[in-house]
Amino acid sequence: MSSIAASSTIGGSGSAEPSGVKKTSKRPKYSKFTQQELPACKPILTPRWVILTFLVAGVVFIPLGVICLFASQGVVEIVDRYDTDCVPETSRNNKVAYIQGAGDKICNRTIMVNKTMKHPVYIYYQLENFYQNHRRYVKSRNDAQLRSPREEHDVKTCAPEDNVDGQPIVPCGLVAWSLFNDTYRFSRNNQQLPVNKKGISWKSDKENKFGKNVFPKHFQKGAPIGGGALDPNKSLSEQEDLIVWMRTAALPTFRKLYGKIETDLKSGDTITVLLENNYNTYSFNGEKKLVLSTTSWLGGRNDFLGIAYLTVGSICLFLAVTFAVLYLVKPRQLGDPSYLSWNRSAGGLQ
């Protein structure tokens, strides 16, 4: 018996002993909650539910897919890639040198409108292989500085585009510094098509993130010069190109709004674009495209969603039929124990 003593424990060993005085009953109070008997809905995947679910999904998805596809198809989109074409033949071996070299880089592009485009026609520039979502890039800005002139000196996250000659750059950081600076001028039948550059940015950005009394300072003053320059007399909240640019894109292929054409473009119209090809995408083999597009209620042109809806909807209908057939052909055997894995090895268990 002595062996047990070593492991005996203490701790008010007698505390639960009835201590003479009659205590109140420790009987647990009955409630549906404590007894885990709450009224519950216990659905299981019966054939009816499974077939119904697939049917509903199919019936909802296919029309939705059709609608989406129609919306997408209704969008007229003209894409014109110009990065290579706007480099003179002679310089095509070394596009980087060309784009970094001095001189006029005017380029004329002609765009055919095959389908009538109702106004507003949105003008986008599309960059590819441009990692606006790179962490260094994304972080290289200072939101406080953009909002308020008092925070002008707050450039700590902006290196190396933080100071020039000891003076803080406003707006600092790589994002602003690499501002896209190709420009487009449109004309139809030698008639200038005005480009509305107002209202291309999100309202919240314009009003709350970019200060009305913050003006560019020392911007693009230090070497090297990255992208476009800013008008030092216009406050940041009015520099919508910058605001659009500074809302960083999610993916390396992205479009950004350049402006709007407020007139309809008719089918058969020929649009001439006078293009200033300034922006360097050549060093990283990035493509540049000019996009004119109308929008639908769903946005721009992308057939993916409609096709995907249709595909999944059809699969659902197909599955509904398949399951219906399966259920008919192979009715479930109740309580068939052969499914239970442990029954197979029962011999070893005894």
Add this chain to the structure above:
Amino acid sequence: MAGGGTKRRKRRLQLSKLYTLTCTKACFKPDHSQIGGPGFSRVVYCNEPDSPEIDSMNYCDNYVRTTKYTLATFLPKSLFEQFRRVANFYFLVTGILSFTPLAPYTAASAIAPLLFVIGATMVKEGVEDWRRKKQDIEVNNRKVKVHRGDGNFDSREWKTLSIGDIVKVEKNEFFPADLVLLSSSYEDAICYVETMNLDGETNLKVKQGLEVTSSLRDDNFKGFEAFVKCEDPNANLYSFVGTMELKGAKYPLSPQQLLLRDSKLRNTDFIFGAVIFTGHDTKVIQNSTGPPSKRSMIEKKMDKIIYLMFFMVVTMAFIGSVIFGVTTRDDFKNGVMKRWYLRPDSSSIFFDPKRAPMAAFYHFLTAVMLYSYFIPISLYVSIEIVKVLQSIFINQDIHMYYEEADKPARARTSNLNEELGQVDTILSDKTGTLTCNSMEFIKCSVAGTAYGRGVTEVEMAMGRRKGSFLVFQSNEDDVEYSKEAVAEESTVKGFNFRDERIMNGNWVTETHADVIQKFFRLLAVCHTVIPEVDEDTEKISYEAESPDEAAFVIAARELGFEFFNRTQTTISVRELDLVTGKRIERLYKVLNVLEFNSTRKRMSVIVQDEDGKLLLLCKGADNVMFERLSKNGREFEEETRDHVNEYADAGLRTLILAYRELDENEYKVFNERISEAKSSVSADREALIEEVTEMVEKDFILLGATAVEDKLQNGVPDCIDKLAQAGIKIWVLTGDKMETAINIGFSCSLLRQDMKQIIINLETPEIHLLEKTGEKNAIAKASKENVLSQIINGKSQLKYSELAIGCASVICCRSSPKQKALVTRLVKSGNGKTTLAIGDGANDVGMLQEADIGVGISGVEGMQAVMSSDIAIAQFRYLERLLLVHGHWCYRRISTMICYFFYKNITFGFTLFLYEAYTTFSSTPAYNDWFLSLYNVFFSSLPVIALGVFDQDVSARYCLKFPLLYQEGVQNVLFSWRRILGWMFNGFYSAVIIFFLCKSSLQSQAYNHDGKTLGREVLGGTMYTCIVWVVNLQMALAISYFTLIQHIVIWGSIVVWYFFIAVYGELPPRISTDAYRVFVEALAPSLSYWVITLFVVVSTLMPYFIYSAVQMRFFPMYHGMIQWLRYEGQCNDPEYCDMVRQRSIRPTTVGFTARLEAKKRSVRRSESDS
């Protein structure tokens, strides 16, 4: 205290004279010379509270602390505990790193959830410790009477006791500290002590104070002074060496004078004692070891999953770093900048192309931080919350509340809940667990005639077995309980004897009336019971050292031999005189008592009756008694042997009663020699006494045999049957002898006649031979401790465990507490499955702590087992509900919960990784910082907690109706690697589908009607919305139990997400950064956001839905089958239900269902033969 209401009379007794073996005079032993030396330096001044020496000695006070923390150590200690968990440590490291520029997100967003999680766990720890503290306070503030000088005693708290205090402890009180016994209510300073809390032995122990102090009473403590020198505090319960100096004379102190804390004063009105050891110096606390911390199998496996996740994180980070390193290096070559907008020419080390390997290394750290969302930070805390709530449900279960003792079930540790659902083998104690430990005198055999018509539980079981199966299967419960109720109502407790032949004085007409008289007289005289007479009702109650002794005296009383008084040398019995036919009082002079012990297996008294005849009355076990019969005393031997065997078959405890007459001379010689032996001081004193008693305990004349029923607890056979149907193996480990154990085995349906029995004991030592006969349907009984220890220590361990594990049921007899623990370890290591030990006494503590789960029965045998158990229940039968219902649910809940946790974190974390691929692995998070960090806290945590707390695959009723469901846990099908990896795979493909569908839908085209294109925040917001929908709907798909709570948390989480993104977006841009107004301005007004959400969510859930539909219909798991049954309403059709159950139940080998099946088989066989 106890019995304070009624006056009782009890003579002052000097019982010490009675005890031959235990009470001897104190004498100096060689040990006493060590006093004052090293290890024996303790000095105590008794009854001198103002003595100047006390202050200088600096002994600890009597406050006992069992809490894990104190106020000062709580913070550092609990923090340390927290960060010992590898996942928490990882989050701590990432949290610290997030303050460096390496961090992909803000430090606050990384630290906040960690603080929340750690804080919640610490609060839980604090609350638990506070409970312990309250218990400590309760114990430490118990009152005891302490001498205040001038012979006055005041009540004071235990904690205020100090060394040398004189305390008065009254009946049924615990000793507040280790005391030296000075005097008691008995003249000779003896007292009875129950040491159940220390060693689990239920019989009372006799302690005796020194003779010099035995006369001390309340008043004479004025001016009493004593000086005690003794050993230093140590953990040995059975040794004590000290001296007491009293008025210049020195007296030796031995364990005989020591009263240990936590033992209880019994059968003695009060004692006076001097405090020797207090608080943490007391032997019981010196003995205490913290309970071993147990972890469930699931939790151990969860650690492995976490390591797997770490591995994945590291792999992903490594892949990312390599690609990042290469692209970074390529950015600036030979002075040519590739991605000039990143200014690679003037970069910090983290992005420096010239030091690309270094940048890659730093990137690796960043990526590890970013992918930390793979590891569910809230997993541990969620599991802990869930387990606490599950424990509350266990505690609150009204079906596990034992009305009579007012005891609900109590889950003492919450971390083993799910383990309850995986029990493969139950190791059960017998006494107090399967049986009530209440003895009932039920049968006897006198002069070769068997008396007693009482029906034993075993006989009921036999009858049930023999009777028609159909009748009993349907309503056996009612039969059992009604019979029990009848039995309990009709009789005195401890007496279930009915036989009109000898009851009500009818025995005088029997043929052997004289033998019957001697038989019951022996029962009335041969014992150490103390009678207590209630003065008002004249009713006599007995206080006995063991319940069977009380049963005997009660039986004698009920049959007309009423033992009513005991003085130090006499026993008075009212009995019927055979000649006159009147009731007369007889006085027997008790000359010697030779007590029972386990080696002697018998107990004798030597008495002188009124005629002056000297009688030696003896009762003992059959094997020792039959060999001591005289030649002419074997008249009824054969019949008695038959009866004894019959009784043993029926599961009864038997004793043989015999007597002999001693002549004067013989007694004189004996008395001289026993006195000589008693006063001997040599070490072989015990052997001497043994030798002397051996001399007189022979040549007995047989009277008969008694049979006492060790009652089975309510519902035990039923419960065992259910557990057996659930495929749980049951082993019984008992200290009882083989026959009793086998009988109990039969009565609980653990054994069956047609089983092959393998008995391993000393008589058949060729265990290897047994290997060959080790058939499936076999019982192994490892009997006799030396064989067991040989088995455990020896080479044959492996073979034994192979054999035993192959057996249907195993009963180990004669096992000591240590052996019980060793057997438990053997089983645990043998098959690596979960073991559950259930027991009620302190002798089961080892077993309870060794087993994966220890269940304590909070019955009559004290609290020791409960204190060391993980879960306490009041009755064995509650085990059924505890395992089949709560165990199954908890197992299912926890395993599903963990799987789901990893699923949801992989779904979330992997989209981050996929997005990385489109940022040249620069570690730009796809989501806003706070979206990232709150994912685990707000948008996905509550449903999974609700799943862990409330989910039910099938209701409690069906859990019990289809016990085989339990095998899901034993086979671990819900937490197999296949299932875990399946859920992980589900997470991965969900992430892939969500990411690519969102990315393809949200390409560079205009995003809304306004022609705006999307930025990072729109893609992030859309993807995040899809994830929140998907993981919550996945939850809704995975469970099939929706109460209002599920609805609230699942749909609530989704609503909370929209609410959060809207509110968070309204905060000033300084706080909300790129999430500023993203919902109200960009996402919500854009139809494409909603259309994409709908499409992505449905498409992502589609594969699981198909899988689930196919599985549920064509390959349902067992719970699925039961769900079908319930759904189709066929459960009300008993025949159909039974068919399903029978078809799905593997043939069980144990339990009465199996017994009935076997019976049917044999009937069928005999039918086909004929």
